[in-house]
Amino acid sequence: VLGVTGDSDALHHALARIVGAEHVRPAGASSPWVRDATISRGVHGRADAAVLPGSPAEVAEVVAWCYRHDVPIVPRGGGTGYAGGAVPIDGGVVVALERLRAVRELSPLQWRMHAEAGLTTAHVARLCRENGMLFAPDPGAAEQSQLGGNIATNAGGPHTFKYGVTGAWVTGLEAVIAPGELITIGGPVRKDVSGYDIRALLAGSEGTLGIITAAWLKLLPAPEARLPIAAAFAGHRQGCDVVAAIMGSGLVPAAIEYLDGGALRVAAAPFPAPLPPGAGFMVIAEADGTTAQARALRAELTELLCEEAVAVHAPQDAAGIDALWRWRSGVALAVTARRGGKVSEDIAVPLDRLAEAIEEVVEIAARHGLEGCSWGHAGDGNVHATFAVDRSAAELDAADRAADELFALALRLGGTISGEHGIGMLKRAALQHQFSPPVLGLQAAIRLAFDPKGLFNPGKKVPLPGD
Amino acid sequence: VLGVTGDSDALHHALARIVGAEHVRPAGASSPWVRDATISRGVHGRADAAVLPGSPAEVAEVVAWCYRHDVPIVPRGGGTGYAGGAVPIDGGVVVALERLRAVRELSPLQWRMHAEAGLTTAHVARLCRENGMLFAPDPGAAEQSQLGGNIATNAGGPHTFKYGVTGAWVTGLEAVIAPGELITIGGPVRKDVSGYDIRALLAGSEGTLGIITAAWLKLLPAPEARLPIAAAFAGHRQGCDVVAAIMGSGLVPAAIEYLDGGALRVAAAPFPAPLPPGAGFMVIAEADGTTAQARALRAELTELLCEEAVAVHAPQDAAGIDALWRWRSGVALAVTARRGGKVSEDIAVPLDRLAEAIEEVVEIAARHGLEGCSWGHAGDGNVHATFAVDRSAAELDAADRAADELFALALRLGGTISGEHGIGMLKRAALQHQFSPPVLGLQAAIRLAFDPKGLFNPGKKVPLPGD
Numbered sequence: 001v002l003g004v005t006g007d008s009d010a011l012h013h014a015l016a017r018i019v020g021a022e023h024v025r026p027a028g029a030s031s032p033w034v035r036d037a038t039i040s041r042g043v044h045g046r047a048d049a050a051v052l053p054g055s056p057a058e059v060a061e062v063v064a065w066c067y068r069h070d071v072p073i074v075p076r077g078g079g080t081g082y083a084g085g086a087v088p089i090d091g092g093v094v095v096a097l098e099r100l101r102a103v104r105e106l107s108p109l110q111w112r113m114h115a116e117a118g119l120t121t122a123h124v125a126r127l128c129r130e131n132g133m134l135f136a137p138d139p140g141a142a143e144q145s146q147l148g149g150n151i152a153t154n155a156g157g158p159h160t161f162k163y164g165v166t167g168a169w170v171t172g173l174e175a176v177i178a179p180g181e182l183i184t185i186g187g188p189v190r191k192d193v194s195g196y197d198i199r200a201l202l203a204g205s206e207g208t209l210g211i212i213t214a215a216w217l218k219l220l221p222a223p224e225a226r227l228p229i230a231a232a233f234a235g236h237r238q239g240c241d242v243v244a245a246i247m248g249s250g251l252v253p254a255a256i257e258y259l260d261g262g263a264l265r266v267a268a269a270p271f272p273a274p275l276p277p278g279a280g281f282m283v284i285a286e287a288d289g290t291t292a293q294a295r296a297l298r299a300e301l302t303e304l305l306c307e308e309a310v311a312v313h314a315p316q317d318a319a320g321i322d323a324l325w326r327w328r329s330g331v332a333l334a335v336t337a338r339r340g341g342k343v344s345e346d347i348a349v350p351l352d353r354l355a356e357a358i359e360e361v362v363e364i365a366a367r368h369g370l371e372g373c374s375w376g377h378a379g380d381g382n383v384h385a386t387f388a389v390d391r392s393a394a395e396l397d398a399a400d401r402a403a404d405e406l407f408a409l410a411l412r413l414g415g416t417i418s419g420e421h422g423i424g425m426l427k428r429a430a431l432q433h434q435f436s437p438p439v440l441g442l443q444a445a446i447r448l449a450f451d452p453k454g455l456f457n458p459g460k461k462v463p464l465p466g467d
Numbered sequence: 468v469l470g471v472t473g474d475s476d477a478l479h480h481a482l483a484r485i486v487g488a489e490h491v492r493p494a495g496a497s498s499p500w501v502r503d504a505t506i507s508r509g510v511h512g513r514a515d516a517a518v519l520p521g522s523p524a525e526v527a528e529v530v531a532w533c534y535r536h537d538v539p540i541v542p543r544g545g546g547t548g549y550a551g552g553a554v555p556i557d558g559g560v561v562v563a564l565e566r567l568r569a570v571r572e573l574s575p576l577q578w579r580m581h582a583e584a585g586l587t588t589a590h591v592a593r594l595c596r597e598n599g600m601l602f603a604p605d606p607g608a609a610e611q612s613q614l615g616g617n618i619a620t621n622a623g624g625p626h627t628f629k630y631g632v633t634g635a636w637v638t639g640l641e642a643v644i645a646p647g648e649l650i651t652i653g654g655p656v657r658k659d660v661s662g663y664d665i666r667a668l669l670a671g672s673e674g675t676l677g678i679i680t681a682a683w684l685k686l687l688p689a690p691e692a693r694l695p696i697a698a699a700f701a702g703h704r705q706g707c708d709v710v711a712a713i714m715g716s717g718l719v720p721a722a723i724e725y726l727d728g729g730a731l732r733v734a735a736a737p738f739p740a741p742l743p744p745g746a747g748f749m750v751i752a753e754a755d756g757t758t759a760q761a762r763a764l765r766a767e768l769t770e771l772l773c774e775e776a777v778a779v780h781a782p783q784d785a786a787g788i789d790a791l792w793r794w795r796s797g798v799a800l801a802v803t804a805r806r807g808g809k810v811s812e813d814i815a816v817p818l819d820r821l822a823e824a825i826e827e828v829v830e831i832a833a834r835h836g837l838e839g840c841s842w843g844h845a846g847d848g849n850v851h852a853t854f855a856v857d858r859s860a861a862e863l864d865a866a867d868r869a870a871d872e873l874f875a876l877a878l879r880l881g882g883t884i885s886g887e888h889g890i891g892m893l894k895r896a897a898l899q900h901q902f903s904p905p906v907l908g909l910q911a912a913i914r915l916a917f918d919p920k921g922l923f924n925p926g927k928k929v930p931l932p933g934d
Contacts, residue, residue: 109715110818132717154660165658167667168635181905188817190847191632191886193621193671194894194901195910195929200634200667204660221717248576250599250688293760350655351577380657419658427661434661438648442917443662449912462662 008048011071015051015093018061023052023099033094036079036086037141038426040341042396047074047088052096056116056174056182056213059095063211064180066093072458075207077149078120080141082344083424085153085206089459097148100213105188108133112171112188113217117148124217133219136163139420140329148212154204156420158255158286158328161379163220167203172216175202177209178451188216201446206422207457209450225294226254228286228324229314231305232279236260238308239281240355243378245304246285247351253301254288255379257328260358262373263386267334272323273313283378284328331375332384339371341391343399345427347410348382348419360409361385368402370395382419407433423461431462475515478538482518482560485528490519490566500561503546503553504608505893507808508856509863514541514555521566523583523641523649523680530678531647533560539925542674544616545587547608549811550891552620552673556926564615567680572655575600579638579655580684584615591684600686603630606887607796615679621671623887625722625795628846629755630687634670639683642669644676645918655683668913673889674924676917692761693721695753695791696781698772699746703727705775706748707822710845712771713752714818720768721755722846726798727825729840730853734801739790740780750845751795798842799851806838808858810866812894814877815849815886827876828852835869837862849886874900890928898929 015024027033027047034045048071053059066073072092079086088094100118107113108131115124122142128135139145139155149155154167163169172186185198202209233239243256259267261280268275283305287297298314306312315321336342349357358374365372365387376384385406389395407417407430417423417430432440443462450456454464482491494500494514501512515538520526533540539559546553555561567585574580575598582591589609595602606612606622616622621634630636639653652665669676700706710723726734728747735742750772754764765781773779782788803809816824825841832839832854843851852873856862874884874897884890884897899907910929915921921931 107819109711111714112817154664156658160658164631164635165660167664168631177905177909183903183905183909185906186883187881189815189882189886190818191623191627191815191844191849192883193632193885193887193889194883194898195890195906196676196913197621197634197667197671198906198909198913200664200670201913203667204664209663221719224717244576247578250691252688289760290763292763293756296757296759348656348658350579351657352574377658382658414654415656416653416659416661418661419656420660422660423662431661436650438644438650439652439662439665442644442650442665445916446663446665446668446913449916450909 011048014065015049015062018065019051019053019058023054025050027088027094033076033096034088036081036084038082038084038087040336040391041343042391043084043087045088046090047094048091050094050096052099054099056100056176059211059213060176060180060182062093062095063176067179067453067455070453070455072455074457075152075211077117077146077152078141078144080145081153081424082421083426085422085424085460087425089425095211097146103127104214106131111219113219114188114214115147115217116214117146117212119147121145121147121150128219129222132222134222135217135219136169137166140332147215151203151212151215152205152207153422156377156382158257158377161256161377162252162254167200169218170199170203170215171218173199173202173212174214175210175212178453178456186216190218204422206424206461208447208461209456223288223294225291226286226288226321227294227298228284228321229298229302229305229312230282230284230324231309232275232311233281233283233308234278234310235280236355236358239283240358242283242305242308243354246301249304251297251300253285253297253379255284255286257284258282258378259331259375260373262362262371263331263335263375266338266373267331270330271327272320276311278310335373335386335388339388339390341389342386343389343396343403344384344386345403345406346382346384346419346421347406347415347417348380349410349413349415351381353413353415354378354381357383357409357413361406364402364405364409368398370398370402380419381415404430425460428463478515481532482516482529485532486518486520486525490521492517494555494561500543500563501555503548503551505549505551505554507803507858508810509858510551510554512555513557514561515558517561517563519563519566523567523643526562526678526680527643527647527649529560529562530643534646534920534922537920537922539922541924542619542678544613544619545608545611547612548620548891549888550893552889552891552927554892556892562678564613570594571681573598578686580686581655581681582614582684583681584613584679586614588612588614588617595686596689599689601689602684602686603636604633607799614682618670618679618682619672619674620889623844623849625724625844628723628844629719629721634667636685637666637670637682638685640666640669640679641681642677642679645920645923653683657685671889673891673928675914675928676923690755690761692758693753693755693788694761694765695751695788696765696769696772696779697749697751697791698776699742699778700748700750700775701745701777702747703822703825706750707825709750709772709775710821713768716771718764718767720752720764720846722751722753724751724795725749725845726842727840729829729838730798730802730842733805733840734798737797738794739787743778745777802840802853802855806855806857808856809853810856810863810870811851811853812870812873813849813851813886813888814873814882814884815847816877816880816882818848820880820882821845821848824850824876824880828873831869831872831876835865837865837869847886848882871897892927895930
């Protein structure tokens with residue numbers, strides 16, 4: 001499927017004419033444009049060039065040129081993905097959105113924002129906060145990841161439990177589709193059933209259907225207070241029982257996170273409070289709303305958590321609350337630091353199978369001679385199952401085999417091979433087990449409906465016939 | 468595109484072999500199977516038969532037979548649509564889902580339910596309520612409309628303002644697609660980014676991509692209290708100012724509804740409290756949550772509403788609250804009763820254009836010699852713009868021309884021609900103005916990807932090339 005990009009000079013010249021020579025970059029194997037967060041697994045690629053268009057119109061021109069010349073197009077946001085979605089496989093043009101950073105409108109009174117794809121997650125969050133608003137999605141790597149990438153992967157995060165994934169907050173999209181058309185679908189309207197929901201289709205399409213250049217976002221008034229409670233338990237049985245008790249209580253926390261024993265051990269040192277030696281599992285639940293609401297909810301959650309907890313940490317002030325969430329964000333890094341690398345997948349399972357999934361991650365790892373642990377979004381059944389590796393070929397290979405067992409586990413429990421990270425290039429084989437042949441056929445047909453030449457991010461997401 | 472169904476006996480015989488003779492019904496022009504809520508506009512159709520399959524497998528067999536014989540397939544839920552989506556245009560088989568009524572699983576502790584498409588909206592709501600849970604979508608006609616139809620139209624309702632549309636609460640679908648395959652996508656998992664979001668595509672597809680036979684639903688713990696406040700204002704300016712004040716206040720009501728002067732006049736008599744003669748607009752805001760939360764929010768909302776209100780009605784007990792919402796549900800009927808018929812559309816506009824839209828509905832009506840009024844979901848900018856008619860050809864014709872102006876108005880204000888009701892057969896011409904040619908091309912390509920023969924609900928939703 002990959003196009004022939006033999007004449008590198010002609011390609012660079014043509015792209016330079018569109019975006020300016022200074023915005024065409026070499027994209028060889030050692031460049032930053034051919035890797036993402038999977039680099040710790042040794043994944044990288046090769047492209048003929050990276051371009052940084054300065055406007056949606058330039059994105060359309062670049063796509064038009066590539067489409068005319070059968071050159072693969074690899075859209076790129078912050079490059080923080082865990083599935084290789086932004087990694088060019090073998091040639092083509094990386095289209096990086098980082099120069100598209102305009103905030104076209106921010107209307108707190110109408111609970112909405114119109115923003116370009118290259119704005120970082122943190123920037124969007126900050127702008128909203130400064131205006132008393134909340135853009136609910138809160139995926140990790142907020143300082144690097146970008147709005148367009150968040151939408152293209154339908155990113156989640158801890159607060160997805162209460163607020164839903166990124167796509168739920170997008171009411172309109174501007175995007176470039178084949179063969180180089182700049183289109184707008186939806187807009188600053190909160191409801192729209194006019195056509196098929198192309199917004200929802202582009203959300204999570206991982207750059208295979210088009211390039212998102214801007215989005216209309218739905219905002220909420222920022223909750224006055226966010227009060228997390230971290231509770232440590234002897235083990236995962238007690239912790240999962242408490243998660244079930246919270247779900248059955250009629251309360252609606254903003255987030256219900258967990259760390260299993262292995263993850264907690266590795267991340268324990270910088271935890272912002274003393275942890276007793278018997279701590280073998282952690283649940284973090286958060287209450288939000290007005291201060292009065294959040295306090296009342298925190299009190300009820302604390303009561304549930306305390307029944308079995310060996311320790312509870314409920315910071316009262318902003319600094320303490322920030323420190324707890326910052327620590328939670330750092331878990332992935334701490335686990336990586338443990339042995340120098342990690343292979344991390346993100347299966348999601350029905351809530352009543354959460355304890356089983358958490359147990360089996362460790363067992364699967366052990367069967368392959370690896371250290372396994374998990375953490376993640378307990379309330380969504382979303383398990384970041386992780387195998388620590390030293391990045392040797394032998395361990396990476398063992399981890400890949402362990403990951404295959406993990407995917408089989410997810411499907412056996414009635415779940416999915418990816419709750420958040422997407423399919424990228426790494427999970428395409430597993431997809432064939434999750435979907436029946438008619439569903440795989442439908443997925444391929446949708447892809448071809450958008451991209452008859454198969455030039456958008458080839459080798460990623462759903463396979464095309466002949467892939 | 469319509470198939471040739473010349474041999475009626477062969478068709479009835481083949482269908483009877485699949486579903487049993489007693490579940491194949493005549494579907495002539497006078498039968499209930501060829502009309503929906505647009506019958507008051509004189510819209511009806513003709514089909515060769517209606518079938519009532521008793522299982523998803525039977526639905527698949529019916530579709531397989533029709534697809535093999537080039538017979539159009541018209542899926543049908545409760546038949547309460549306002550756009551003619553369930554009305555067969557000229558022949559084919561109506562596939563009614565009403566016998567698919569199994570509740571396959573109801574797991575309040577996991578906040579989820581697995582239910583078949585033919586269950587009524589009211590039945591689903593009741594089951595949830597009896598188990599302490601809430602299925603958030605609350606479209607009208609709850610006793611007739613069905614779950615499958617709600618999903619196929621991505622139905623909204625008053626509480627969509629806080630909780631989102633029906634599709635937001637669907638985590639998995641079972642459906643029959645061409646050429647007769649029973650597929651499952653998603654399931655009892657709260658997050659899934661494995662493939663393109665086919666669930667989101669089927670939601671709102673109005674039976675043109677396949678037939679939904681069952682759905683996995685996400686539930687919420689039922690809010691302990693729901694406290695509405697109805698406030699009457701002198702006119703729409705004051706009312707819209709208050710809606711804007713609520714949006715800007717940082718409060719999050721569960722619903723923000725409105726009735727304009729015309730709608731309020733027609734519906735005033737059974738209003739469950741005295742209305743002063745100066746009442747020319749009404750806003751209904753609702754506070755929900757725990758009793759303490761809802762009371763606190765109601766107090767704040769009441770304060771905002773009272774600034775300009777000429778009257779406020781805030782029922783305190785369950786009977787009074789039910790009476791208020793029952794009255795609100797009856798507005799459409801009251802307006803219909805006024806002159807015997809109505810032509811009602813459901814444009815949605817950006818919130819800052821709501822007052823303009825409400826004004827212009829009345830002006831457009833007047834230009835066509837009609838009585839016009841509107842009501843709807845103020846917080847979502849969703850305007851049920853309505854022209855009362857006596858059902859004479861002249862008035863229906865005038866109303867159709869007025870509706871065209873209304874669609875132009877929606878687009879001029881940056882909105883959409885349909886916030887809730889969909890496109891069906893009645894709004895296809897207007898769609899061509901809302902979508903650019905590349906977007907129309909994409910919509911058609913998606914349709915053909917699912918249904919290469921164009922047999923699913925022909926003549927509805929997005930046009931195919933040659934339509």
